[in-house]
Amino acid sequence: MSLAHQVELCTVAGAWRLLPGSALSLKPKADAVLRLRRGGVWVTLGETDHGMPDASGDCFLREGEALLVPAGARVVMESLQSQGTDGPVLFDWTDLAVNPAAASRFRREVVTPSRELVLALGQAAVALVRVLRGLLGYSEYLVAGRGRVLTPLESMRS
Known part of the structure; x- marks a missing residue:
């Protein structure tokens, strides 16, 4: 065997x-x-x-x-x-482990908050991009009537 x-x-x-x-x-x-x-x-x-x-x-x-x-x-x-x-x-x-108490303390006080910070910054960046894209989508309404030619439907509403 x-x-x-x-x-x-x-x-x-x-x-x-x-x-x-x-x-x-x-x-x-x-x-x-x-x-x-x-x-x-x-x-x-x-x-x-x-x-x-x-x-x-x-x-x-x-x-x-x-x-x-x-x-x-x-x-x-x-x-x-x-x-x-x-x-x-x-x-x-x-x-x-070299020092299990120190390793767990390091993980608890440094590694975990660092990961949370990276996730939070990522979510903030995604939110900022969505807000900017939304504002750019409304740009035609912000400049309406200031030299822009209105579509036939828009001109009927006024």
Whole structure:
């Protein structure tokens, strides 16, 4: 069975399954957290691309435990569950944001109002064009009787 068939996505976003007797290798581009929801795994954490040998080594994770995985580190996880009796290992893999509170505050206080301003300016520009087009449509009435030749219907009304 190929590795793609041994690791399955659960119904909950961010939750993954590792079938008994199988292994998985990951290499995150950003700092991440590996959190076990059910079962146990043997984790081998390799050195990062930035040369942090003190963060490498082997460890065992059980249900409820978490491991911080630095960016660029190679992670190999092997299920400790036995083939017949235990179910799959369930785990979450979550990328860490640099500062999620600051990112959400920036989005709330700068990005969202900027988008609203762009939309408002766009609507104001559309309204201005419609007003100018309307005024230009009435220009013949504004100059009526000032050197303009009236149509037969207009001359009958006067």
